Amino acid sequence: xxxxxxxxxxxxxxxxxxxxxxxxxxxxxxxxxxxxxxxxxxxxxxxxxxxxxxxxxxxxxxxxxxxxxxxxxxxxxxxxxxxxxxxxxxxxxxxxxxxxxxxxxxxxxxxxxxxxxxxxxxxxxxxxxxxxxxxxxxxxxxxxxxxxxxxxxxxxxxxxxxxxxxxxxxxxxxxxxxxxxxxxxxxxxx
Amino acid sequence: xxxxxxxxxxxxxxxxxxxxxxxxxxxxxxxxxxxxxxxxxxxxxxxxxxxxxxxxxxxxxxxxxxxxxxxxxxxxxxxxxxxxxxxxxxxxxxxxxxxxxxxxxxxxxxxxxxxxxxxxxxxxxxxxxxxxxxxxxxxxxxxxxxxxxxxxxxxxxxxxxxxxxxxxxxxxxxxxxxxxxxxxxxxxxxxxxxxxxxxxxxxxxxxxxxxxxxxxxxxxxxxxxxxxxxxxxxxxxxxxxxxxxxxxxxxxxxxxxxxxxxxxxxxxxxxxxxxxxxxxxxxxxxxxxxxxxxxxxxxxxxxxxxxxxxxxxxxxxxxxxxxxxxxxxxxxxxxxxxxxxxxxxxxxxxxxxxxxxxxxxxxxxxxxxxxxxxxxxxxxxxxxxxxxxxxxxxxxxxxxxxxxxxxxxxxxxxxxxxxxxxxxxxxxxxxxxxxxxxxxxxxxxxxxxxxxxxxxxxxxxxxxxxxxxxxxxxxxxxxxxxxxxxxxxxxxxxxxxxxxxxxxxxxxxxxxxxxxxxxxxxxxxxxxxxxxxxx
Numbered sequence: 001x002x003x004x005x006x007x008x009x010x011x012x013x014x015x016x017x018x019x020x021x022x023x024x025x026x027x028x029x030x031x032x033x034x035x036x037x038x039x040x041x042x043x044x045x046x047x048x049x050x051x052x053x054x055x056x057x058x059x060x061x062x063x064x065x066x067x068x069x070x071x072x073x074x075x076x077x078x079x080x081x082x083x084x085x086x087x088x089x090x091x092x093x094x095x096x097x098x099x100x101x102x103x104x105x106x107x108x109x110x111x112x113x114x115x116x117x118x119x120x121x122x123x124x125x126x127x128x129x130x131x132x133x134x135x136x137x138x139x140x141x142x143x144x145x146x147x148x149x150x151x152x153x154x155x156x157x158x159x160x161x162x163x164x165x166x167x168x169x170x171x172x173x174x175x176x177x178x179x180x181x182x183x184x185x186x187x188x189x190x
Numbered sequence: 191x192x193x194x195x196x197x198x199x200x201x202x203x204x205x206x207x208x209x210x211x212x213x214x215x216x217x218x219x220x221x222x223x224x225x226x227x228x229x230x231x232x233x234x235x236x237x238x239x240x241x242x243x244x245x246x247x248x249x250x251x252x253x254x255x256x257x258x259x260x261x262x263x264x265x266x267x268x269x270x271x272x273x274x275x276x277x278x279x280x281x282x283x284x285x286x287x288x289x290x291x292x293x294x295x296x297x298x299x300x301x302x303x304x305x306x307x308x309x310x311x312x313x314x315x316x317x318x319x320x321x322x323x324x325x326x327x328x329x330x331x332x333x334x335x336x337x338x339x340x341x342x343x344x345x346x347x348x349x350x351x352x353x354x355x356x357x358x359x360x361x362x363x364x365x366x367x368x369x370x371x372x373x374x375x376x377x378x379x380x381x382x383x384x385x386x387x388x389x390x391x392x393x394x395x396x397x398x399x400x401x402x403x404x405x406x407x408x409x410x411x412x413x414x415x416x417x418x419x420x421x422x423x424x425x426x427x428x429x430x431x432x433x434x435x436x437x438x439x440x441x442x443x444x445x446x447x448x449x450x451x452x453x454x455x456x457x458x459x460x461x462x463x464x465x466x467x468x469x470x471x472x473x474x475x476x477x478x479x480x481x482x483x484x485x486x487x488x489x490x491x492x493x494x495x496x497x498x499x500x501x502x503x504x505x506x507x508x509x510x511x512x513x514x515x516x517x518x519x520x521x522x523x524x525x526x527x528x529x530x531x532x533x534x535x536x537x538x539x540x541x542x543x544x545x546x547x548x549x550x551x552x553x554x555x556x557x558x559x560x561x562x563x564x565x566x567x568x569x570x571x572x573x574x575x576x577x578x579x580x581x582x583x584x585x586x587x588x589x590x591x592x593x594x595x596x597x598x599x600x601x602x603x604x605x606x607x608x609x610x611x612x613x614x615x616x617x618x619x620x621x622x623x624x625x626x627x628x629x630x631x632x633x634x635x636x637x638x639x640x641x642x643x644x645x646x647x648x649x650x651x652x653x654x655x656x657x658x659x660x661x662x663x664x665x666x667x668x669x670x671x672x673x674x675x676x677x678x679x680x681x682x683x684x685x686x687x688x689x690x691x692x693x694x695x696x697x698x699x700x701x702x703x704x705x706x707x708x709x710x711x712x713x714x715x716x717x718x719x720x721x722x723x724x725x
């Protein structure tokens with residue numbers, strides 16, 4: 001059983017933090033994993049993606065073949081569509097709805113949402129939920145929570161990984177991020 | 191030893207620490223930067239006092255590493271592929287001297303040019319220098335290969351080249367480390383004939399290097415890094431390095447059982463390859479980068495049994511992927527892929543908001559308006575993004591340091607004004623010598639050092655000349671009156687433009703140091719300071 005995930009967004013949105021937490025949780029569950037990420041020039045305000053593969057057997061390629069992504073997890077709506085060629089026929093798009101506009105030709109948000117609605121999808125107002133959790137910047141954790149039912153990893157294991165990730169920043173930070181994660185997870189279950 | 195989640199780059203770093211290195215020497219460059227950064231951030235490395243400061247460029251890094259090896263210690267050198275061009279003089283000659291303490295040269299190639307100017311293949315350099323090359327296929331193997339490479343280097347008394355590509359360097363997996371080894375004792379070499387490359391010695395050493403080739407090939411024949419995956423049919427695959435992972439991905443997912451020979455050790459194990467290829471009519475050769483070994487195996491007049499990048503079975507350029515391999519292996523899963531909707535706009539990388547390079551380009555563009563000829567020679571770094579809108583400010587970007595020397599050459603040809611823009615780290619890496627040429631020739635050039643006091647493009651590593659650029663330029667011989675410092679901020683814009691104009695009109699060498707700290711490193715420093723002094 002292999003789960004293929006593409007995490008998309010814009011450089012600086014916390015994509016690698018999400019990937020790192022899923023990696024840690026997968027390792028704790030004794031699974032194999034391969035996770036490819038983008039460094040260097042592309043990170044400067046450009047489109048950034050991470051391929052993440054989790055499996056109960058050995059994984060060879062760090063890149064997901066097109067048409068084989070079970071989940072596109074995106075921190076920004078337009079970026080979720082950039083990786084559509086990878087989406088499996090029964091795959092799902094889980095995306096934040098708040099656009100990140102740093103280009104002059106950013107399309108009408110409603111057109112983007114309509115494109116997303118053509119596929120199996122879950123739209124999340126991540127910023128509002130993050131604010132509810134106590135920090136608008138924690139929207140990447142909200143998105144991790146919203147995607148959690150599709151990862152094949154128990155929520156408790158993911159929560160342990162979140163704790164481990166943020167413990168050096170203090171227990172308040174851990175609690176805030178756990179809260180953001182839980183709000184996202186609750187949103188997914190509605 | 192506990193399993194760890196590591197990038198390929200980090201697996202190299204940890205393996206080198208565990209192999210007992212006393213130093214790492216490097217200049218940052220994607221996709222190699224994280225190797226040295228991992229060692230810099232390692233508590234173990236700090237406790238052991240492992241040297242890990244950034245070098246001024248790859249050549250100085252290489253020679254320092256060679257010196258540490260001379261002293262008997264194990265040493266790691268890391269760079270990106272184009273960095274080896276800079277270090278090539280030392281690299282080729284280090285094959286002639288050989289080494290004393292184990293020395294591993296990691297070169298990270300960037301096929302598809304994610305963050306580079308070309309996609310050269312370091313394995314060509316391995317052949318060129320007659321040195322052994324190791325090319326691991328995944329993270330655990332990378333860790334094991336580095337440990338092995340240090341022993342192998344000491345056994346053969348040669349540098350060992352470790353070649354990786356972007357997708358291995360920047361992909362994470364679980365790695366199980368092995369027990370750490372102690373550092374070598376301080377034990378400088380006393381063999382002058384080995385180290386003094388006077389022709390009389392070099393000829394002897396070169397002959398010895400060539401003599402070692404048979405032994406190196408024999409080692410490849412029995413290397414744990416090479417293996418055969420048994421299978422059926424008359425079609426087979428020879429996969430090199432990371433290409434093996436893509437071949438196996440397709441083989442497993444399409445449930446095929448074609449035979450595969452995996453090679454991760456050069457020079458080629460020729461007996462192994464001959465024995466394998468004799469059994470099959472049709473062999474796909476898969477390597478990431480140039481068709482280096484495909485060309486060799488196919489031979490000058492071509493052997494129609496072999497397929498790959500040369501006959502179009504695989505694309506001639508770019509990195510490999512499972513999709514590319516599926517196509518080459520004739521695997522079609524019949525499912526139509528979704529297209530990217532036309533509404534999706536491109537989102538290219540860009541200069542950060544508040545970046546000092548933005549002000550420099552805006553001021554330069556305005557000053558240039560008065561001239562019929564507008565040519566700005568640029569260099570390699572964040573400011574290369576000045577090529578893109580809204581600035582569209584630069585005309586060239588070739589290699590580290592070329593802004594200064596190309597401006598000089600164009601000035602010699604009569605271009606006025608001849609203006610170069612170069613970052614502070616790139617200036618000390620490769621710009622200083624070109625500046626000396628300009629000074630000696632009194633070439634009418636204006637060199638703008640866009641000094642953000644860091645190596646920003648690769649993530650904010652230390653920059654060798656921070657705080658000393660004025661003195662360096664003065665020392666090189668630029669007249670003090672024509673070394674101007676400006677602070678690129680909106681409020682200084684009029685004054686800065688006047689200075690730019692003045693120096694562009696000066697008929698000699700002028701340097702303008704546009705000094706303002708990188709917004710990224712400045713905000714990082716603020717965050718770290720806030721952490722140290724909690725409210």
